[in-house]
Amino acid sequence: MTTSSTPKPTESELEILQILWEKGDCTVRDVHEVLERNKNAGYTTTLKLMQIMLEKGLVERDASAKTHIYKAVASQQKTQQHLVNKMIDNVFNGSAARLVMQALGNHQASKDELDAIKKYLDELS
Template sequence: MKKTITPVGDSEMEILHIVWDKGEATVSEVHEHILGYRKVAYTTVMTIMKKLADKGLLSFRKDGVTYVYRAAKPEAEVKHSLLRQMVEKVFRGSPAEMVQSLVENERLKPEEKSEIESLIEKLRGGK
């Protein structure tokens, strides 16, 4: 069985998204990005990025005195692992129960409903 990824907190996930979007980034670049919409200390960003590296989700290289971080695992792999954990914990291992909950309780836009219907059709062997 494939080892699951260590649970990721909100701030960690926020930083992962930024690094995934940028491809690679320094603490300073991530800090500046976050400052665009909320206040956060540089040292907080640095600590979180080090924790993500410790968890094996980010890797880094030294460029002079600067550490340049990049994703250590593909975005899809991380998302799948975290989603699998959530399905196990919250929905007792039932992906169908998770989808049912999403469909019944979320306010889905028409294009989102259409996309879900297309995915179901694809599962049935159509399109």
């Protein structure tokens, strides 16, 4: 799949992808149990979303056993990169610096996070 033809996940699909990226291969029930911790999600809604994601090519399904196993096809890095680029373009008028300043101004970064950011910036220059 090329970057230009990679399907873009909706917010709900992104929540499911994050579960699959973190936990690895899962059944619909596995995904549903994680989703239910944070919001009132119906099992059939989770199932339908995952079927749509299969059609879109965001996940693949192993149907060889009675319980189907889903696996993320969409790369976490490419998906995050696309979403950040879209946000920079649409919200911050193309300025990555404005995004970073806004993020650091709104979120209390830990000392380790700030050290990692400084190290990354030093490597860029």
